[in-house]
Amino acid sequence: MLRIISFFSIVIFLMINIYHYNVSYEAIKLEKKIYKIENEIFDEQNRETQLTTEWAIITSPKNLEKLADRYSKSLNLKPVTGNQILINSQNKDEIN
């Protein structure tokens, strides 16, 4: 009886150990993967910020002003005047 119990406990013991080893090994692998993906996310975010910076530089008022000046004749561009604005006093706040 004792032998059977000890045999089974040894088997269970070994199995548990193997399982535990596998789990921890997998966890390390997943950690590596997370690290890689985190890095990729960071690079991607960084690229995004660089693009937003570029976009902000391109669409900065000074830049747009230059373009507007250059093409004002051919496109017939003029500054907005007050006559062009028709707003009820009620929905004015919503627009602002």
Place this chain on the structure above:
Amino acid sequence: MSKSKIYNKIIVGDDIQHLLVNDQKTNKYSLSKDPITVGKERLKIALYFFVFFFAIFSVRNTFLSVFPGDVISEPQFSLALSTKKPLPDIYDRTGKNLLVTTFKTTRAAVVKRSSFNNFDVHKAANKLSPYLKEEPKELLERLLSGKYVEIANDISEKQQYDILNSGVAEVEFHKVWRRVYPSKSLASHILGHSNRDFDQKSSSGFERWLYKNEIKNNKINLSINLNIQNHLENIIENAITEYNAEASFGIVLNAKNGEIIALASFPNFDPNTVNNHSQSKTANQRFNRAIQGSYELGSVMKIFTLAMALEEERINLSDEFDVWKCINKNRKKCLSDYRKSKVQYLNAAQCLINSSNICMAQIAHIVGLETQKRFLSETGLLDEQFIELYEMGKPSLPERWNELSMEQISFGQGLGVVPLSFASAVAAVVNGGYLIEPTLYLRDKGYKTNAKLITSDVSKSMRYVMREVVKNGSGKKADVDGYNVIGKTGTADKPCITGGYCGRMTSFVGAFPGNDPEYVVLVSLDNPKGKKGVRGSSAYWNAAPAAGEIIKLIAPQLNIPIQNNFNVFQEHARADN
């Protein structure tokens, strides 16, 4: 005896147990060395060990399977640098980017490792010097100074490419967080600047505010409107060159809730590159005149003298004053007006329209010294204002507030005020009497202040008089069709450091649309000179037209429709007559 001993050791069995027991009494040393017992005891100990460890393992495993959440393991791999931005990005009220934080290669360093034994420093210095804009000799000295030498803090991508191509293998590049200001010098005095380490000593403006208050939001929307800021800066910059002024500043403020829509000061700086120059060299550019400075603004202060007298009900707009009178108390000379009036008696409204110093001094005498002090401190002009910047200036009060300084303050000399405080105080006069607090943050839609400076009737009267100033008086050039601009010009003598007065300061403070002002505009020029085709150098000739230009450009962008029927002032004028 020796024979029996040997038997004891060899024979194993139950039948000799009694012999062993017997022997125990006679010789205990021989028994402890019995190999079977020893072996059994050792096995027992081993068994205990196994059972003990097995118990630990099984208990731990059971716990792990039942409560998997309590496993705490440090991740073996983590990013070398934090992925979180050190400071938030800043946007204007329309969602345009004012400030972006990027992770950029900006630092280059020469690292001498032991594996590079044959590193030729002289050669490297010669190769690197053209791309770093540095003399080879100086670079050589720096390279010899240590094992890790930082050769550049702020390199562009082109420089990085050049340095890589130069063939010095010991150069390493590091990425750091950088704050990029995409609109360059635009709104530079509001945003301020920060250096690569984000320490607060070398940062200024809103950046310093963020750093000091440890604001860690992802993004912040300021009350600034970038387009309007651009218009304001363009016009102010043009005014400087056109009228040959030394410096200037401008403010556009929401008169209802105190949001700062635009705030500019010239000369300004580019926050992207300002750290490359020394602090003392760029001190003039860094100085924010609209917030840090305090100036005697001149006749624009007459608004408060009149509003104060009306609020205290000491005078009416129709009360007449003798403007040919000689006021020479405490003075050698009589007080004079900028332009002498053609008629001897002017009513209170005409006093402001003609900008009469003599008249204002009389009104101040009627109201009294204490009331003037109290009223001006209520407006906030005598206190340090507080907005989201640390560089707020202090008003310069007269050393002794006596009758002479009371007279002077009534027409705008002798009291230096911070321009932003002044603009918000004027807003309180024209917006129906509500005191506002200027801010750089967006205010809630339902924001309302209850603190009152003057009654709405007095505010209405003030709007009427200020409309007359623009319609028929010195502010004529600031008028814009359809917006009924109200305002007041001011030409002040600038106090010298050495004493006395030298130079001039011209300002225009205005508000639009006139019957219910939504925005206050303040434009000031420091020491403008006359130009060709322009006779004078007073505010009528420079500050007022500049303000008019600004209002003409920005009013449509602020969604203000033109107002043709202008009932309020007509009614008021009728009642007045």
